[in-house]
Amino acid sequence: MDKQRDDTIASRISRALAERIISGALTPGERLRQDHIAEEFGASHVPVREAFRLLEAQGLAVSEPRRGFRVAAFDLKEVREVAEMRAVLEVLALRHAIPHLTAAILDRAEAATVAADTSRDVRSWEAANRAFHRLLLTPCGMPRLLASIDDLHAASARFLFSAWRSSWEARTDHDHRAILAALREGRGDEAAKILERHVGWIGKTPVKTATGETREAFSIVG
């Protein structure tokens, strides 16, 4: 295994920290102390600072000049904001992707939906769900748009994990199937409409906490 392939130390640290922030291992508002992180990764603080800037660009960290960086906080308002941005951007991407969608792509997307429906924890569900969306949108060929959507997906995943920390129960994603059916039958506008509603929906759902209690929590579904 190559010690360094084609990426820099900064981007490696950034990916590692992003993973921790999204998974909830680093909690909102927590300080990111550059010297500690540098020591942990066996690097100096210079690449660590660059990693912080990358995280800042993804909305996962915030900079307070002369006071360092913190893990970005989020509230229901921002969950809504991210969902609505995703909704309009994913619809835009889908409209451009439709002419380039092939039967093979739709089959792979259906496989991703099946994987999501049968997944036994929230992490594998999220991975499968993300794969579904990426498969349908990537053919749009708009790199800047896709990068924005990726960042919003990361934020969504963070919200998702913060709600479903402990338990998870499988459910069938009827929206995904309806989108695929519409696309297969050439009803692109309808597919876009379902996608917009699907991604933009935010609602209260019963969530089981680690202690076994059940509480209401806001959550995304797409």
Next chain:
Amino acid sequence: MDKQRDDTIASRISRALAERIISGALTPGERLRQDHIAEEFGASHVPVREAFRLLEAQGLAVSEPRRGFRVAAFDLKEVREVAEMRAVLEVLALRHAIPHLTAAILDRAEAATVAADTSRDVRSWEAANRAFHRLLLTPCGMPRLLASIDDLHAASARFLFSAWRSSWEARTDHDHRAILAALREGRGDEAAKILERHVGWIGKTPVKTATGETREAFSIVG
């Protein structure tokens, strides 16, 4: 004048370079040599590297690992992409801003439109146009969305300046006035519809070059 107010050297350098990239002083594809830039700003290359990361996040620079940074290139495809992203995101912002729009805000937006129509160079036109859009969208109260729109505006300005390098002739912006009229009369959906078409439009326009020739160029108008 304070040597440092509340911002860091990195962000100052970033702003200065962004200005140069947008104005065209730094050309697409040009290498950003950190040592030279550090020397110019009387700093070391550590803050310069952070500035590069900030520019990268705005889409104004691209990183080539182990080979440094370059000014981001752009083509007609990306101009289109930015325009379409702006169109859907600005419509989303406007819909949320509408309930919070006041007569005072609409008056200031109208003043910005007048300023745009009477501006004698492309830079002041761009500033006034940007002010118009910001005035209408800021009340949406969605910081992440507004930040994305700002970045897209910067990209748009870059395309604009690259087309109209030399001459500029004033013209009346009927779309802006139609949007204001619709908003004043409570026809929010129509305002959103006009805005979407206005921002998303890309077309060929005669452009006078520095040598006095006239050529066709693609350009944004919103």
Next chain:
DNA sequence: GAATCAAAAATTATCTATAATTTGAAAACA
């Protein structure tokens, strides 16, 4: 045209200064 070597530039490490936060002691007040 390929290979080797040198120069230039990027990346990272180490070191320093400055700003922010915390700690602790002293003073004021109840």
Next chain:
DNA sequence: TGTTTTCAAATTATAGATAATTTTTGATTC
């Protein structure tokens, strides 16, 4: 006498400068 507040010193951490190390690139030679 106990509690709270204020102020200053000490500690800690960030931001930046300087130095060392790779990596890339360009030139020259075989």
